[in-house]
Amino acid sequence: MSELVAQCIRLIRERAHQAGLRLVSRIEPDEFSLFVDRRLFKQILLNLLSNAVKFTEQGGHIAINALALPDGGCKLIVTDTGVGMSKEEIERAMTPFGQVDGVMTRRHQGTGLGLPLIAAFVDVHEGTLHIDSEKNVGTTVTIVLPDQMSKD
16 A cells, blocks of 8 residues: 555656655655555546645645555545635535636636546545535545455
8 A cells, every 4th residue: 555655656747746745754654554446546646636726826735644444444634725615615626627716727728627536536436525614724635445355
């Protein structure tokens, strides 16, 4: 798990640096394992980090925390100091092809599939996704993935 998180951070670190953003990560413990579809997990994390970079202004901060849970699962938390969203905007962003209007979204075009895909990939792992966001303050996305091995 730690290796997957580190790979995603390496892939996004240069974009964050070029955008003038501070990117920090914490993985606890340093090494832990979780049975996941590696490709989907990386896509989840890369989409979250890409959104954080895209919607956080220069001088902002992005943090990623990956925490092993006592039951063998994992909690993944991505927090940014970006433009944030209202509850209505979160609902719109969670619908396929739904995009939030605003200066930042007009500056950064996309398909409107990022969050719906993340939600679908989390669902495949029987996990949960929660988005907490406030306009002009930032966004925190929390994903909890259960230990798939314990279900067999």
